[in-house]
Amino acid sequence: MEKIKLQDKHTHGYGIYVLVWLALVALTGLTAAVAGINFGKLSIVVALLIAVVKSYLVLTEFMHLKSEERTFKAFIFVALFFILISLTLLFSDYSFYVR
């Protein structure tokens, strides 16, 4: 009997996943289309922003983070926060590096 209590979370239908997939494919198309336009320095920012949105969709929907306990979200927040710190420190150094 206890078994059933263990995993009753996140049971969605198939529909939401198909919708998320459609959004992901559309965003891939957008990335490819936008790459043809030259935004100069902003090009990489636009490409990475779309990648972040896609990752967010995969994390929350496909990887069920939406319905997962708060601890999981805290884990990911901490992990991404430290990646951001490392990247900031890295470029606070290399931005002043001779070309």
Added chain:
Amino acid sequence: MNTQEEAVVHVYRDDIRSRMGMWLFLFSELLLFGGLFFIYSVYRFMHQQDFSIASKEMNIFLGTLNTVILLTSSLTMALSIVAMQKGKKGLSIFYQVVTILFGLTFIVNKIIEWSHEFNAGNFPGSEVLSSRPPGQILYFGLYFSMVGLHGLHVLVGMSVIGFMTVFTIRNKITQDNYVKLEAAGLYWHLVDIIWIFLYPLFYLIT
């Protein structure tokens, strides 16, 4: 139902902690790829022109196709879990097999791309590549190591899902106990996320 079923009920299980364990493993993967992404970002910053020139030799069509293939494989992976939750064993197996086949298609496309690169002499250590500017050598070095490591993850993911299919057939994964399938799914989706970043960084440099 019978004695066997009873015995299973008393086995200690904690699905939430099992998934947490999988997530912790995924963070170690994040460190592995994170380091490589850092190296990439610094070298690209230092050799912007060379990276742009070298990336023009990539096959954007195959790269985009592979992105769509991997995204679709993530969908079928997620659907195999939904099917299992609904108790549809056959459908879940079908989706798992389709996921593996998508992974295989991805690898085949990768082989086509790489053999093209190798024929053009764009592989680390070749004379053709060594004569090019340092930034382009770095680009191809990073391309082969990062995309190669990712490809290795696709192969590992495919075999992990293969094991899950065997478990499903043998009823080790069932409607009330599918945490193994979920963990395999988490791994597969992470591999997908890494590709989401590799795709614009190597194929679409303006």
